[in-house]
Structures are given as C-alpha cells and as structure tokens.
Amino acid sequence: MILEKMMNNTPVTLKFLAEKLKMSVSTVSKALNNYPTINEYTKQRVQELARELHFLPNKSAINLKERKSHLIGIILPNLLDHFFTRSIYGVEQFATQNGYNIIISQSHDDLEKEIQSANMLLRNRVDGLIVAISKHTQDFAHLNQFENMGIPVVYYTRNPSFNLSCHKVLGNTFQGCYQATKFLIDRGHQKIAYLGGPKMINFTHDRFNGYINALKDNQLPFSSQLVAYTDFDPENTISAIKKLFTDTENVPTALVAFKEPILFDAIKYLKSINYPNFNKIECIGFGNTSFISYLNSPPIASIEENPESVGTNAIKLLLQLINKEIDIRNYQKIMVDCKLVVHG
Amino acid sequence: MILEKMMNNTPVTLKFLAEKLKMSVSTVSKALNNYPTINEYTKQRVQELARELHFLPNKSAINLKERKSHLIGIILPNLLDHFFTRSIYGVEQFATQNGYNIIISQSHDDLEKEIQSANMLLRNRVDGLIVAISKHTQDFAHLNQFENMGIPVVYYTRNPSFNLSCHKVLGNTFQGCYQATKFLIDRGHQKIAYLGGPKMINFTHDRFNGYINALKDNQLPFSSQLVAYTDFDPENTISAIKKLFTDTENVPTALVAFKEPILFDAIKYLKSINYPNFNKIECIGFGNTSFISYLNSPPIASIEENPESVGTNAIKLLLQLINKEIDIRNYQKIMVDCKLVVHG
DNA sequence: GTAATTATTTCAAACGTTTGAAATGGAGTT
DNA sequence: AACTCCATTTCAAACGTTTGAAATAATTAC
Incomplete structure (x- = not known):
C-alpha cells in the first residue's frame, strides 16, 4: 500500500507520514527536527519511514513559514569573464555549506536587463544580493529596493564609484x-x-x-x-x-x-x-x-586578483548581514589583496 | 498611515492590500490576476494601490499553492569552460521569458559533488533538470530520482554513453x-x-x-x-x-x-x-x-559548437516536458549542428 | 413588483510546514 | 483517592497565495 502510494507519485508529505504512522503531523515534524520533547523510539520510527519513503521536506512550505527563501541572488555582467565565474565558485561553496542556494542572473552590462534581474530576484524573495553592477549603472533605485525591504546587498568588484553608502568587497x-x-x-x-x-x-x-x-x-x-x-x-x-x-x-x-x-x-x-x-x-x-x-x-x-577570495568574502559578509551579526546600516568595506604571479 | 506601514517594513501582502481597500483577499487576488468576473473599476483601484505600495507576490506561497517552484536546475561540470557558460546564456534567456528561473550547480567533474547537487535541487523541488554529467558518472541513481518523482531531466552535451533511455540534446x-x-x-x-x-x-x-x-x-x-x-x-x-x-x-x-x-x-x-x-x-x-x-x-x-543553441534546445525541450506537451517517457534526441568558422 | 438573470464579491479550503500552547496519560507522592 | 509533576503528544493557528462554490448585489424581464 505504501509502495502503491509512492508509485502513482502522490507526494510524500508530513501528513502522509503521519497517517501511515498513526500520529499527528506535529509529532512527525518535531521528530524529524529532533525536538527534545519527542520520545526516542518515536523519532526512530519516524525517521526510518521518512528515509524509506524518501521524504523530502517541501522548501516552498518551509520558506513560506520561515519567511525566508534560503536563496542568494547574484547579478553580474556576464559569465564569460573568468573573473566572475571564478568568484562564483567562492560564493557557491560557502553558501551551500550554510544552507543557501544561489541564483545567478547576467546583466550583459545592460542597465535594462540589470533592472529586470533585480526585480526577478526581488519576486523570488532572495535573502540577500551580491552584485557587480553594469558599466552603465548610474541610478540605483532598482538595487536600493532591496535594502528598503530589509534585504542586504553586497556590491563586489564593480561598485558605485561615488561613495554611496553600501557594503563593498573589492579587489585591492x-x-x-x-x-x-x-x-x-x-x-x-x-x-x-x-x-x-x-x-x-x-x-x-x-x-x-x-x-x-x-x-x-x-x-x-x-x-x-x-x-x-x-x-x-x-x-x-x-x-x-x-x-x-x-x-x-x-x-x-x-x-x-x-x-x-x-x-x-x-x-x-x-x-x-x-x-x-x-x-x-x-x-x-x-x-x-x-x-x-x-x-x-x-x-x-x-x-x-583572487576572484574566489573576493567571492568568499562577499558571501561571508552577506551571511553576517542576513543573520544580523552586522547591522545593515553599518556599511563595511573589505579589500582583497592581489598577488603578483611571475610567469615562466 | 500607508506610508508608515511601508516604513517599518511590514510586508505588503494581499491581506494588507485587502484591508486598505476594504475588500476581501480573494477579490484583490483576482483583480491582480485579471479575472474576468472582477469589476473593471475594482481592478483599477487594486492595481493602482499594488503599484503604489510595490506589492510583490510572494513566490513561496504561490509555489506552495501551485505545487511548482518555477525553478529549473542545471548541473554542469564547471563554469570555466566557455562551452558551458555560453550554453547557460541560451537557457537563461528562454527560461526567463517563460517565467522560470535557473539555479546552477557545478559538479567540478566530481561524482560526489554531483550527487550533492542533485539532492539539493531535489529539495528545492525544481520543475525540471538540465544536466551535463561529470566524467565519472556511471551510476545514475541520483539523477533517476528526478524522473521517478515525475520531474523531467534533459541530458545535454555530456550524456550517458550507453544508450540509456533519456532525453538528450547534443552537439552534432x-x-x-x-x-x-x-x-x-x-x-x-x-x-x-x-x-x-x-x-x-x-x-x-x-x-x-x-x-x-x-x-x-x-x-x-x-x-x-x-x-x-x-x-x-x-x-x-x-x-x-x-x-x-x-x-x-x-x-x-x-x-x-x-x-x-x-x-x-x-x-x-x-x-x-x-x-x-x-x-x-x-x-x-x-x-x-x-x-x-x-x-x-x-x-x-x-x-x-553553438553552445547557446544547445542550451536553448535543451530548455525548450524541458519546458515541453514540464508542460506535458511531450510525454516524459517519449524520449527525445535533438542534434545541434556545428558550424565551421574559418579564421583570418 | 416579483422573479429570473447576470455581475460581482466573498467564503472557505487547500498547498506543506512550524511551533507555542493545551491536552493527555502515567508515575510518583501524600 | 486525589494531587502534583513530568514526558509526550496533539491542537490550532499561521505563513501568503489560489480558486471553485456560495452569497450577495445589481440589472433585466415580464
């Protein structure tokens, strides 16, 4: 019967597990999240069935409940410049380790596309934004929206030339x-x-x-x-x-x-x-x-220019801002040193 | 009063709009989605206020309701090979046009990382997957999970060498x-x-x-x-x-x-x-x-090798599979021709 | 002026989680 | 037997949408 349910791909939810186990949804949830008030034996039973049925918690539901997306937005001019692709590596690694996924959007150095990207990421309720602005970005309304909604933004590499108050991670x-x-x-x-x-x-x-x-x-x-x-x-x-x-x-x-x-x-x-x-x-x-x-x-x-390190620094700072370890208005500036590599 | 609410960043939700306008949440929802049963004047009022307050529908909620994530997963060996970054361009463009976002994960040609990426994307309930497998992928359990859950997978460029039944988009x-x-x-x-x-x-x-x-x-x-x-x-x-x-x-x-x-x-x-x-x-x-x-x-x-075109073909096929215009078991194989470019 | 029709709005449930508060069921104490 | 206390479980509301069914209001027909 259990197998049957799996086959005609009814999703395996907490409710489904709860029914199988004849307990309440909250017990199942708490068992999976290892609440101390739940009986050890109950936890075992729940976790075993969850594993057996390949239960995967639904992120949309969690995100809705937690008012978080666990998504980090990245806007950059393009992916053809190895500086940027290497920097993404640094971001991705650290983000993943901390339970965040990244969603990348290219502006192709076009302001209009950058605005579109920003809005797309806003709709997706990213928890933070890392951005290397386009060559033509002079007006920052589309990016300021994020901070206005309490979503921290870290500018990296390319950033507002005039000394706009913002978080920056730059190559030295x-x-x-x-x-x-x-x-x-x-x-x-x-x-x-x-x-x-x-x-x-x-x-x-x-x-x-x-x-x-x-x-x-x-x-x-x-x-x-x-x-x-x-x-x-x-x-x-x-x-x-x-x-x-x-x-x-x-x-x-x-x-x-x-x-x-x-x-x-x-x-x-x-x-x-x-x-x-x-x-x-x-x-x-x-x-x-x-x-x-x-x-x-x-x-x-x-x-x-150590792009990986620039990326890592940017995501580290962003996560501190997201976790409110640093106040969003306490603007940070981080410099990443370059290294001279002699050839031959 | 409205401004006040905006300032202390209470999120602008349908409910909030409904209260301001003294109408029900469903009217607001339907007005924004342009339901024919809603009065024109009502629509105007709702849409105006929504614009004014920068209402952004919460994607997590929509995704939960629609049982969709509007997310396309991409797994590829790395972003340093221009073939892949150029192919992403093709994917991104078409995906965005159709209301999907892409979430990219690099396997670094490592099977273990590829498995992790697959699980991450599964947890995020991507609506479809585009994958260029790692050099070492022989076992496909982690990728088969997707189809088992009804999530279509398109293999592109790098794909199972033995003639595994799957959707493929390949350079010719x-x-x-x-x-x-x-x-x-x-x-x-x-x-x-x-x-x-x-x-x-x-x-x-x-x-x-x-x-x-x-x-x-x-x-x-x-x-x-x-x-x-x-x-x-x-x-x-x-x-x-x-x-x-x-x-x-x-x-x-x-x-x-x-x-x-x-x-x-x-x-x-x-x-x-x-x-x-x-x-x-x-x-x-x-x-x-x-x-x-x-x-x-x-x-x-x-x-x-026209990577953009390979990417575009992959996402087009994937969207057809997602929309069930093509049956998921009706395996497709698409070849993208190469072009000889003479230099000098 | 009442009934029938149509236009418009609202109700209510659902999507799948989380979580504090309340309930349950014993065990231990007096 | 009544009480407290603790471990454990369940309830119920909430997150922000969507959507068919039901309710209400407005219009038309006779």
Whole structure:
C-alpha cells in the first residue's frame, strides 16, 4: 500500500507520514527536527519511514513559514569573464555549506536587463544580493529596493564609484598595480607605461594611483606621455599603444595594463608592426588568464586578483548581514589583496 | 498611515492590500490576476494601490499553492569552460521569458559533488533538470530520482554513453568533425591526422567517425598511424603529437583536434621543437575560443559548437516536458549542428 | 413588483510546514 | 483517592497565495 502510494507519485508529505504512522503531523515534524520533547523510539520510527519513503521536506512550505527563501541572488555582467565565474565558485561553496542556494542572473552590462534581474530576484524573495553592477549603472533605485525591504546587498568588484553608502568587497587593485609597477622598477625599468581601462569603471582610478605611487616611492618621475587609456575595443587599444610607443620620443621599456585581454591586443599590435626591441618590453596585466601559456610573447607576470577570495568574502559578509551579526546600516568595506604571479 | 506601514517594513501582502481597500483577499487576488468576473473599476483601484505600495507576490506561497517552484536546475561540470557558460546564456534567456528561473550547480567533474547537487535541487523541488554529467558518472541513481518523482531531466552535451533511455540534446559532433575534415581535404590535404579526446567522454567516438567518414567519402585511405588520443593533460598531448608527427614516416600535413585547448598544446609543442614546415600544417579544433586571435600560429578554422543553441534546445525541450506537451517517457534526441568558422 | 438573470464579491479550503500552547496519560507522592 | 509533576503528544493557528462554490448585489424581464 505504501509502495502503491509512492508509485502513482502522490507526494510524500508530513501528513502522509503521519497517517501511515498513526500520529499527528506535529509529532512527525518535531521528530524529524529532533525536538527534545519527542520520545526516542518515536523519532526512530519516524525517521526510518521518512528515509524509506524518501521524504523530502517541501522548501516552498518551509520558506513560506520561515519567511525566508534560503536563496542568494547574484547579478553580474556576464559569465564569460573568468573573473566572475571564478568568484562564483567562492560564493557557491560557502553558501551551500550554510544552507543557501544561489541564483545567478547576467546583466550583459545592460542597465535594462540589470533592472529586470533585480526585480526577478526581488519576486523570488532572495535573502540577500551580491552584485557587480553594469558599466552603465548610474541610478540605483532598482538595487536600493532591496535594502528598503530589509534585504542586504553586497556590491563586489564593480561598485558605485561615488561613495554611496553600501557594503563593498573589492579587489585591492591599488596594491596590485603598485606591486606590479614595483616589480618592473626592481627589474631596472625606468620608463614604465600605464595602459588604463574605461574611466567609467570605478577602480580604474585606483589602479592608476597604484602605478603613480610606486613611481613616487621609488623616485621615478611621472610623465603623462607614459599614460594612455582604452576600453575593450581593440581599435582604441591600438590608438593608445601608438601614443605610448610610436608617436613619442619618451619610449617605455615596460607596460602595466588594465586587464589582460587589453594587454594581449597591445602585444599583438606591437608584434604586428615589428616594433623594435619588441621582445625586450616587459608587460604585466590584471587577470592571470589560463591561456597565457599559449602565447608566444607572454606577459612577464600577471596580477592575480583572487576572484574566489573576493567571492568568499562577499558571501561571508552577506551571511553576517542576513543573520544580523552586522547591522545593515553599518556599511563595511573589505579589500582583497592581489598577488603578483611571475610567469615562466 | 500607508506610508508608515511601508516604513517599518511590514510586508505588503494581499491581506494588507485587502484591508486598505476594504475588500476581501480573494477579490484583490483576482483583480491582480485579471479575472474576468472582477469589476473593471475594482481592478483599477487594486492595481493602482499594488503599484503604489510595490506589492510583490510572494513566490513561496504561490509555489506552495501551485505545487511548482518555477525553478529549473542545471548541473554542469564547471563554469570555466566557455562551452558551458555560453550554453547557460541560451537557457537563461528562454527560461526567463517563460517565467522560470535557473539555479546552477557545478559538479567540478566530481561524482560526489554531483550527487550533492542533485539532492539539493531535489529539495528545492525544481520543475525540471538540465544536466551535463561529470566524467565519472556511471551510476545514475541520483539523477533517476528526478524522473521517478515525475520531474523531467534533459541530458545535454555530456550524456550517458550507453544508450540509456533519456532525453538528450547534443552537439552534432559527427557532422562538425566531418565538415572540418572535408574542409582540409578540399584544401588539398591527403594526410590528415586526428587527435582524439578522452575515450570516456561519450562523443569522442562520434567525432572520430566524422573524421573517418569524411576520408572514406573522398576516397582517402585511413591509417591508424594518423590517429592518436589524449586528454586535458598537456603531457599526454605531447606524447600523442610525437606519435603523429615525429615518430613516424607517415607525416601528416593537417590536424583535426578534439578541443581547442588540446590543439593549442599541440601547436605550442610543435613550435617549441621547431618542427619542419611547421607553418604549413593546417589545424582545426572544436571550440572557437575567443583567444584565438592572440595566438600567432592560430588554427586555420574552428568548429563552432553553438553552445547557446544547445542550451536553448535543451530548455525548450524541458519546458515541453514540464508542460506535458511531450510525454516524459517519449524520449527525445535533438542534434545541434556545428558550424565551421574559418579564421583570418 | 416579483422573479429570473447576470455581475460581482466573498467564503472557505487547500498547498506543506512550524511551533507555542493545551491536552493527555502515567508515575510518583501524600 | 486525589494531587502534583513530568514526558509526550496533539491542537490550532499561521505563513501568503489560489480558486471553485456560495452569497450577495445589481440589472433585466415580464
């Protein structure tokens, strides 16, 4: 009879177990949750039957009762950037360990999609949100809704550039860039170029400062001729590289770049024009892409941003906020150090 | 008064709206769901207040009532392989359009983690599952649970190699490999090597067959000297390449490889040993990696596997199964064609 | 003006849990 | 025999929706 019930897939609920065992639903519930007031023998009987019938508590019911979803929302620009996929790994691991599941949504760097994602996650009543904002996010109404409803939000990596009060977990991009520049200085370079990224991404400036400060701390002069900016469009990178390497007499011998794909575009171009002393130029970029070993003029080192650690820090902070171990208005800022990885 | 209630974040529920409007909960519910029996004016009033107070229906409650979670589970080996992240894009788009959210879990090619993921998704009562199994999955008990509970499962890309009855969406890897081989033949190559992947991945054999058939259809002889197998370990790729290119008199002039990273390892090695006529060798691999443009001995073409389309097909099939437009026991097999992308 | 019809709203149960309060059934005490 | 006390179990309400059936109000027909 029990088997029969299983077969025509009537769901196995507390009520069903209770009927089989001829006891009340609450006894069954409490037995499964190991309440001290329940008799040991009763617990055994209940747990045994539950196992036998593959009882799975219905999460929707629990969530409704507990007014929790046990869901963490993540909004990020895309899953094609390994920084983000690696960061998810850190989030997922820690979240799962603590009984939360994650629900990922890509904004594709589009504000409209980001708003949609936010609303979707809101409808799903996520217990918290981790977000790397799109390039175009200036207005935060769709994200502020969460805090207004008491749902904590942690901004990570990409975050509001103006100092909006919010929880942040960031790569210590200043330190990373400082370290890379210092490394090149220690190798004897005097003229180190800096190839910056889109100015609208908030940490662009921090990286530049890392570069500047390393120069200053080592008594090297700063020259604006050695600095250029680009974005992810290879054309613009080529223009920037022309400024730095060909249309100048202040020729650099080393280069620190905003991000590896940009650096690769730069290297590709220099190589394509047979730039004199090309293989003397030492380059470093943010990223530590796994493909580096296939390049045959690879960067000398990479600035590893430890995305897993950024993710882990973000979820840890978020869980503290959810559990009210930290007050939601007591805004936190966590920096995760970068690490210089020397190749070869 | 209304504002006050909003402020101390009492949740805005149907009941709350009903009280404000002095009508019953069911009227409010029906008004929001646009029931024809509800008076137009009433609908207006309800919808206006709902908008004003940012009413968001509680999904847990709806899910409980409807016995649905509106959640699609995805289990895949990892998010670092662009094939998978691109496939997710296809899934996400279509799922969202149809009112489903996706919840992604990585197995890291570990059976134990895959089992955990499966159980987690089961507890969350996903309405359907899309899965690319781990390399080590031989036993399917943890995945069969879903169908036993009436939850449809679509295997995609990686799927049970023996012809287990199940729904499958696969890249037409035979056709892709055939096309690539044919392309090389048409360019005049007579000796085309085939570098295969791990034999435990089910579609390895299909690719090989594509290669073989292209040779046969074009009256080229097959030689086992021109075939070698490897996995993702560069050491093994080097051994395979030695067999194919150096320890033989039957020297190939072209190469079809199982996957691009493997092909890159091969190219890197041949280059490193200054293989004679290196730049005459024409290579093709599965993948169409975005990094190809940075290589300076890039493959002549890529076999684009259209992961987005694989994803879209998987979710479309899954939704048909969920909606019972296709019987769950009426096992489907969908092939998604590859496309040869010629570089340069 | 009453009955019949139609439009609209409300009732009430259900989905599957959790949990404090109340009830039950002994055992131990006097 | 009546009482207290404890262990254990059950009751009942609640979480926020949905939805068919029932009730009510408004309109039309005769």
